[in-house]
Amino acid sequence: MKISKKQQILDSALSLFSTKGIDATSTASIAKAAQVATGTLFHHFPNKQRLVHQLYLAIKHDLSLQFTPLQTQDTNELEPLAKSLWNNALDWAIQYPQKLKFFQLASVSQLLSVQEQADAMAQELGVIMQLITKGQQSGDFAPHPIELVALNCQAQYLSASNFYIDNPALTNDQHYRDASFCMFWNALRPLS
Amino acid sequence: MKISKKQQILDSALSLFSTKGIDATSTASIAKAAQVATGTLFHHFPNKQRLVHQLYLAIKHDLSLQFTPLQTQDTNELEPLAKSLWNNALDWAIQYPQKLKFFQLASVSQLLSVQEQADAMAQELGVIMQLITKGQQSGDFAPHPIELVALNCQAQYLSASNFYIDNPALTNDQHYRDASFCMFWNALRPLS
DNA sequence: GTCTATAAGTGGATAGAC
DNA sequence: GTCTATCCACTTATAGAC
Numbered sequence: 001m002k003i004s005k006k007q008q009i010l011d012s013a014l015s016l017f018s019t020k021g022i023d024a025t026s027t028a029s030i031a032k033a034a035q036v037a038t039g040t041l042f043h044h045f046p047n048k049q050r051l052v053h054q055l056y057l058a059i060k061h062d063l064s065l066q067f068t069p070l071q072t073q074d075t076n077e078l079e080p081l082a083k084s085l086w087n088n089a090l091d092w093a094i095q096y097p098q099k100l101k102f103f104q105l106a107s108v109s110q111l112l113s114v115q116e117q118a119d120a121m122a123q124e125l126g127v128i129m130q131l132i133t134k135g136q137q138s139g140d141f142a143p144h145p146i147e148l149v150a151l152n153c154q155a156q157y158l159s160a161s162n163f164y165i166d167n168p169a170l171t172n173d174q175h176y177r178d179a180s181f182c183m184f185w186n187a188l189r190p191l192s
Numbered sequence: 193m194k195i196s197k198k199q200q201i202l203d204s205a206l207s208l209f210s211t212k213g214i215d216a217t218s219t220a221s222i223a224k225a226a227q228v229a230t231g232t233l234f235h236h237f238p239n240k241q242r243l244v245h246q247l248y249l250a251i252k253h254d255l256s257l258q259f260t261p262l263q264t265q266d267t268n269e270l271e272p273l274a275k276s277l278w279n280n281a282l283d284w285a286i287q288y289p290q291k292l293k294f295f296q297l298a299s300v301s302q303l304l305s306v307q308e309q310a311d312a313m314a315q316e317l318g319v320i321m322q323l324i325t326k327g328q329q330s331g332d333f334a335p336h337p338i339e340l341v342a343l344n345c346q347a348q349y350l351s352a353s354n355f356y357i358d359n360p361a362l363t364n365d366q367h368y369r370d371a372s373f374c375m376f377w378n379a380l381r382p383l384s
Numbered sequence: 385g386t387c388t389a390t391a392a393g394t395g396g397a398t399a400g401a402c
Numbered sequence: 403g404t405c406t407a408t409c410c411a412c413t414t415a416t417a418g419a420c
Binding site for chain 3: 228229231
């Protein structure tokens with residue numbers, strides 16, 4: 001057996017959550033989709049909430065892996081670095097639309113506490129925070145409050161990702177790609 | 193009796209939906225909170241989905257009313273107009289945090305079809321679309337695809353609103369207000 | 385219009401065999 | 403670790419009295 005039952009459950013849960021919503025998906029339907037008994041599901045996860053939480057952490061970690069390869073790049077030129085991070089993140093969302101959708105559902109739902117979300121953000125997306133701080137120090141970015149800027153970045157990223165997922169034909173359209181990055185980048189800049 | 197039972201049901205539904213989530217809120221709990229029998233609820237709304245839909249439309253309309261008083265203003269100067277629209281919308285969200293929360297839940301959940309959401313957007317928020325078009329024609333804004341720009345505006349608005357709702361102490365902090373508008377406005381501008 | 389009572393079904397979660 | 407079988411609280415929605 002190549003994939004463990006636990007992983008099958010997580011995969012099926014992601015698929016169902018992202019299409020039907022988290023609350024609207026029963027544990028029984030997850031087990032059925034994973035070709036597993038409900039007893040097995042509750043053997044691996046003490047309850048539904050823990051299953052959601054574990055899936056959330058796994059996906060957030062997965063996204064963070066898109067950023068790490070770029071950490072070693074030259075950081076003197078901020079814009080090209082930001083552009084490759086932006087495109088990496090967008091490509092990830094386009095490749096795994098279910099992960100993005102679930103990520104969004106989990107963020108908006110009250111299943112995870114604000115604290116849990118903030119912790120996951122700080123741990124996994126620390127690279128982004130450092131980049132914002134660096135840009136503010138060099139004067140490339142406006143000196144706005146960092147929490148506000150971080151939330152704004154996340155919001156613009158989710159917005160652009162959803163657009164590409166809903167309009168697959170435009171995925172590789174350079175005009176659209178440039179436009180989305182331009183808005184993102186300009187938002188961070190100081191008033192000229 | 194000042195408020196109709198139907199309105200009591202809508203009010204209680206909004207309150208419960210925004211705190212517990214839509215799926216996680218039972219019709220029985222809505223009826224109980226509204227001090228009404230379940231039979232009464234189903235007399236006014238054929239089913240739960242219709243109740244959600246009706247609430248969604250009412251709230252979207254409520255938001256749109258924040259924009260109409262400004263339509264008659266002088267539109268030669270775009271930035272001050274945009275700033276007052278931005279602040280109006282933020283103030284509305286801060287005053288009615290439950291409405292914003294529900295609005296977000298309904299947008300992300302699959303309860304409303306993409307078409308229904310787009311229709312409501314076009315009808316109620318047409319003012320915003322016209323403003324974007326006008327800015328693009330005058331050269332104040334970059335000529336990005338309008339759908340992309342509209343979604344970006346909505347995302348930044350929701351992001352800023354959530355921040356203020358989660359941090360009530362900063363509601364009237366001018367530094368934060370200016371920062372959030374600066375990001376929003378800059379995102380729309382062309383590359384300098 | 386509003387209520388009570390209840391139908392008919394689904395939910396998360398558990399016990400215990402293998 | 404995985405399964406079958408099952409508990410029972412809770413769900414949406416309806417019927418019919420007032």
